[in-house]
Amino acid sequence: MTEVERILRFASVTWGSLIADDWTRPVAEIVAKSSNKTFRGLRSMAFGDWKTVFCLLPGRLRNLPQRGAIFDVVATTVRKQRTDEHLSAIVRLRNAVVHDHGDYFNRPQSDLVREMYSACSRAIDVLSHLYQAHVLPMALQPQEERRDRYGRRLLTLTDAEGMAVEVFVAQETDMSQPLIYVTSGVSMRDVAPILLPANTIEAELGQDRYPQ
Incomplete structure (x- = not known):
């Protein structure tokens, strides 16, 4: 999960750095709207925040002068691959493991392994598709x-x-x-x-x- 989050952070920061002014503003707007919490800087962002920014930021950058066409392709590819849906599975898993939601570890071990494998596989697969589609930095x-x-x-x-x-x-x-x-x-x-x-x-x- 750590490597998946690093990829989301890396891509989001790279895309955001192309904005001439303060690129954290659209990031703050995305985080505030999606989580109803005050944005306190990049270091305060959770895994779920980075997932949301990764999925939505390319769409916000479609109007960039001379570079909008690139992000139109990126945003369209991210949407068509149902990226938000697939990455949400691993975010939910991470939150359940860290916060032990609903006595998570009291379940049968076979169920835990199956759920972890499924969530991680979905995240890896969708990021692989985006990489092969030539849209990841x-x-x-x-x-x-x-x-x-x-x-x-x-x-x-x-x-x-x-x-x-x-x-x-x-x-x-x-x-x-x-x-x-x-x-x-x-x-x-x-x-x-x-x-x-x-x-x-x-x-x-x-x-x-x-x-x-």
Whole structure:
């Protein structure tokens, strides 16, 4: 459950950082409306709050100048995958385990195992679908930049497992610094994609680094 929450936090913070002004404002509005509680900063947000922000924030960003089309794809994909429904199962499970709702642990062990397996599987499956649909941000390390046959700059980056991603960039890239790639839902090579310095996202996340 911890890794699932880290993915939700990482994606939400990355998406929110694209807002020019205080991006915590739409986050605060989403949390306040969904939970009827006062927003006290990112550090005070619970697992369920991050789930809600992850599911709703892309829709709020559809009107961003020049970037709205990206979030239109993201928001549509998140909705079509019934992401909120699937992630809600693991949020309920986590709350039941932590707070022992309804004498949770007094139930037969086989029932507990079955429920935990189902909730975790649903969360992993829906996040995998979103990843395969190319709508989740990715933490990548630049590896090589070269010109293709038409003279365009082609940047190769890799993730922690060595999977290569290629994008077309307009200017030279600092190869020494990891980047966060804000994917656009395009399955082929993105042109002039959004690449953010990883250290800016790390600063927002605090000690909770982006998923590897």
